[in-house]
Amino acid sequence: MDEAVGVESNQIHELGKRVMGNARLAEAYRSSTLRLYDHRRQAIAEVPGFEALRERARALKREVITHLDYYLEQFAASVERRGGKVHWAVDAREACALVIALARECGAKEVVKAKSMVSEEIELNHALETAGIRPVESDLGEYILQLANERPAHIVAPAIHKTRGDVADLFERHVDPHRAEEPEELTAVARQALRTVFAEAGMGVSGANFAVAETGTIVTVENEGNIRFSTTAPRVHVALVGIEKLIPRFQDLAVFLRLLGRSGTGQKLTSYTSILTGPRRLGEDGPDEMHVILIDNGRTRALADEKMREALYCIRCGACLNACPVYRKIGGHAYGWVYSGPIGALITPELAGLKQARELPFASSLCGACREVCPVKINIPDLLLHLRAQAQETAAATKPPGSPVREHTAMRLWAWLMTSSRRYAWSARWARIGQHLVARSGWIRSSRFFPLSAWTRDRDLPALAPRSFRQRWKDLESEEKDT
Amino acid sequence: MRVALFVTCLADQFYPGVSEATVKVLRRLGVEVSFDPAQTCCGQPAFNTGYREEARLVAARNLDLFANADADYIVSPSGSCTSMMRVFYRELFEHDPLRSAQAQAMAGRVFEFSEFVVKVLKVDDVGARFAHRVAYHDSCHLLRELGVAEEPRRLLRAVRDAELVELDDNRLCCGFGGTFAVKFPEVSAAMGADKIKAAAAIGAEYLVAGDSGCLMHLAGLIHRQGAKIKTIHLAEVLASH
Ligand code: SF4
Numbered sequence: 001m002d003e004a005v006g007v008e009s010n011q012i013h014e015l016g017k018r019v020m021g022n023a024r025l026a027e028a029y030r031s032s033t034l035r036l037y038d039h040r041r042q043a044i045a046e047v048p049g050f051e052a053l054r055e056r057a058r059a060l061k062r063e064v065i066t067h068l069d070y071y072l073e074q075f076a077a078s079v080e081r082r083g084g085k086v087h088w089a090v091d092a093r094e095a096c097a098l099v100i101a102l103a104r105e106c107g108a109k110e111v112v113k114a115k116s117m118v119s120e121e122i123e124l125n126h127a128l129e130t131a132g133i134r135p136v137e138s139d140l141g142e143y144i145l146q147l148a149n150e151r152p153a154h155i156v157a158p159a160i161h162k163t164r165g166d167v168a169d170l171f172e173r174h175v176d177p178h179r180a181e182e183p184e185e186l187t188a189v190a191r192q193a194l195r196t197v198f199a200e201a202g203m204g205v206s207g208a209n210f211a212v213a214e215t216g217t218i219v220t221v222e223n224e225g226n227i228r229f230s231t232t233a234p235r236v237h238v239a240l241v242g243i244e245k246l247i248p249r250f251q252d253l254a255v256f257l258r259l260l261g262r263s264g265t266g267q268k269l270t271s272y273t274s275i276l277t278g279p280r281r282l283g284e285d286g287p288d289e290m291h292v293i294l295i296d297n298g299r300t301r302a303l304a305d306e307k308m309r310e311a312l313y314c315i316r317c318g319a320c321l322n323a324c325p326v327y328r329k330i331g332g333h334a335y336g337w338v339y340s341g342p343i344g345a346l347i348t349p350e351l352a353g354l355k356q357a358r359e360l361p362f363a364s365s366l367c368g369a370c371r372e373v374c375p376v377k378i379n380i381p382d383l384l385l386h387l388r389a390q391a392q393e394t395a396a397a398t399k400p401p402g403s404p405v406r407e408h409t410a411m412r413l414w415a416w417l418m419t420s421s422r423r424y425a426w427s428a429r430w431a432r433i434g435q436h437l438v439a440r441s442g443w444i445r446s447s448r449f450f451p452l453s454a455w456t457r458d459r460d461l462p463a464l465a466p467r468s469f470r471q472r473w474k475d476l477e478s479e480e481k482d483t
Numbered sequence: 484m485r486v487a488l489f490v491t492c493l494a495d496q497f498y499p500g501v502s503e504a505t506v507k508v509l510r511r512l513g514v515e516v517s518f519d520p521a522q523t524c525c526g527q528p529a530f531n532t533g534y535r536e537e538a539r540l541v542a543a544r545n546l547d548l549f550a551n552a553d554a555d556y557i558v559s560p561s562g563s564c565t566s567m568m569r570v571f572y573r574e575l576f577e578h579d580p581l582r583s584a585q586a587q588a589m590a591g592r593v594f595e596f597s598e599f600v601v602k603v604l605k606v607d608d609v610g611a612r613f614a615h616r617v618a619y620h621d622s623c624h625l626l627r628e629l630g631v632a633e634e635p636r637r638l639l640r641a642v643r644d645a646e647l648v649e650l651d652d653n654r655l656c657c658g659f660g661g662t663f664a665v666k667f668p669e670v671s672a673a674m675g676a677d678k679i680k681a682a683a684a685i686g687a688e689y690l691v692a693g694d695s696g697c698l699m700h701l702a703g704l705i706h707r708q709g710a711k712i713k714t715i716h717l718a719e720v721l722a723s724h
Binding site: 382424 | 490500522523628664
């Protein structure tokens, strides 16, 4: 898929169908998500009191999000106290401009990037390139996507949809004409290509999994060691932090670290957990300068909605994506922006605006599998329902193809019929008469009119029973009296 | 004990046999069952699609109807409609003190059929016989909004000559999802096809569920595919002998 410009979430139907029609892609999503889902299940089974841990994490996040102004000030003061510098960015443009200014200041022509969803959100790579600075992704998955010119397909495993063969093709074309096939070889090719850049880059950019208000600490977790490298080797480290990433105290970290790895990949702990507090002090390793850019980009708008602010508790573990049967079918790119799956369906409309993403809240059967795995117990289906209501208020649904009326008109008519048993029975009678035209031996197999047309696309619809229950009730009543 | 039935519009119009089976089983257990023909729908189609105003109109009518019902309990052969009335009515009317008190009262009184039989009537064996290999499909609202998973299985295990088998990944959604089924028809159908495949893989003759919506979706797929497996509502299994 070509690099998308802007939010194309309303194309979810077409984009999703593309994945379902591609056996290789469909299988990649299916097997990878099922594997991660299963790993999670095994990992949490080993932890006694996992439920209590989730409750604790949720309570901590609720505390932070409810008093975010207080914790942000505390965090900023803590960072400065440890010699770091804090910057505030209202939106993506400001955040990118800050990174570019910092790169120019330290004369960096190349910037090493650690895997960071917020950097994808603000489209930092694009901004850097336009400014003549070369961004180099150090995370293997992100590196693959950079070569393929794609967005992440999953918030934790960005290249989840790429098979080994795809990666081999990409590397052969872009990196090393000697084709490598085995995973170890492929990793070696990437490492070789990145090593020279690593050594020379003057600036490293990372995200943050957590930001500790009490101590001004940035915490990152990963498995490859590239984040650690990108945040410590270059002379300047810039951490991009969405303002919802805060946790109150250093000791709270223990709660979240126990949840994050297990929920996301089924690991007790990821291989590397980097705890970064301020730039290097005398006699230590580390960057000379540490900058933290606190990014809003729509988050305070979400915060203003008392119901929707719950979505800001998210710690981006990816568990809800792996559990979601819809994500498994349509894949990450179908969600049309950087965040996908159930959490993408929540925060894309919040951050990018409901108009651009009005289809997303509807892309769910509301089965609740996401809520079941979420480490901070976000009531995702309930928030999706809430967003659906907002969607109908802010951007009216268009007329579905094959529908004689708009959706809202149909619903009004439906409510009118359902608020009187006479009208209800009357419409059922007409439907029984009408179905003689379309039903054959008890089934309706096709129709030109919505919603029948959509229902009968891949399945049949049983005809209405010859007599409804209410018509049969009289007989049942007399049966009761007879016995 | 007196029970007011909420049969659901789907069962009323498409599957009256499900409602009849519900009545039959309850009567067999000594319950006095009433049915008020003034009832229509619980309001879920509108609520599920984001039309809360329309949902409220239908829900409010239902609240009034059952507030006056001369019965100890309200029982419905649907996990989804029961969730609507127990969980979502309260949400729908959270800013309306009068209605929300009504919704609160209803929440304490409304039960899904299998949960009512096992939890309230304290019966596992309803005296049914059904000589088939059956797989129980957990409908999502029943499973996750009401937390009912064990009750239907207990009832099925007590059915003579029935063999209950478990689906691989039995918590997985069948893809119905109310209006999701027509908003994302391809995804919905693909999810349903997975469910049917899973049931066939363990040699089940019947897919049993507690929601007519899921069953209508699955039956429609099965009929289109010409597959052998059949669908049946839990109440119908329990009513047979
Ligand atoms: S919503 Fe919950 S499950 Fe999904 S990514 Fe966020 S924390 Fe993880």
